Amino acid sequence: MNTTTRPVPPPDPPPRIPPGTAPPNRILYATMGIVLAVLLIGAGGFLWLSGGRGTNLGRIGGPFTLEDGNGKPITARDFHGNYMLIYFGYTFCPDVCPTTLNAVAAAMDKLGPAASHVRPLFITVDPRRDTPSVVKQYAAAFGPSITGLTGTPAEIAQVAKEYRVYYAEHRTGPGPEDYSMDHSSVLYLMGPDGNFIAPVRADQSGDEIAADLKKLMG
Known part of the structure; x- marks a missing residue:
């Protein structure tokens, strides 16, 4: 019997991959x-x-020294014994800041007697424009419960670092006043001992913020 050996075809070459792929x-x-x-x-x-x-x-919050609307030095220790509800923004903010502060003011009304133990603070991230008189007038527009605070650029940078707040100048034109401020938008609830308790969503209604505070404050 004759046996014919057929050559084995070579394997197919691997698919060619175009350069850079x-x-x-x-x-x-x-x-x-x-x-x-x-x-x-x-x-x-x-x-x-x-x-x-x-x-x-990691640690959120810490000591700070700022100024209130009357130019009086204010430290974190001045609020010990009360809860602090802190929001970072700026007075030229077109929408998010006023919406949030309106909701905070409404939440204070909803808290009833418990509101006497909460100090809402508005800390500017635009100290160049937001002088003590400017933050005083701005905070007062939302009611007497909110305290506006400002400081030197170095002081604002330090407190923002303590609270892990992002902010940055965003140029909108060639003039010295042609800019807005990009910033994170979170409410920070600090306990009577000055320690961080929890963030509170800033995009909520006054009723929702009040409900969160009641739960977190026990």
Whole structure:
């Protein structure tokens, strides 16, 4: 019997990948990495906004020295024994700041007698324009419960660092006054001992903020 040996065809060459294109498995791994990073960031943001006690967020808050609307030095210790509800913004803010402060003022009305133990503070992130008289007039527009505070650029930078507040100047034109301020928007609830309790969402109504405060204050 004659046995004919047929040559084995060579294996197909690997698919050619155009220069500058990542192999499919690398694309998959990169995509998975991006998705994982987004999920981790989202989880961290949820923990931060949910205000869960015991989470390892690092220290938030600390001593500060600022000025009230009368130019009087104010320190964090002046509020010990009361809760502080702190919001960072600026008086030229077109929408978020006034909306939040209106809600805070409404929340104070909803708290009833408990409001006497809460000191809402508005701390400017625009000290160049927000002088003591400016923050005094601005805070008063929302009612007597809110205290406006300002300071030197160095003092504002220090308190913003203590509270992990983001703010940055955003130029809108060539003039010295042609700018707005980008800033984070969170309400910080500090306990009577001066320690951080939890963040309170700033995009809520007065009723919702009051409900959060009642729960957090026990």
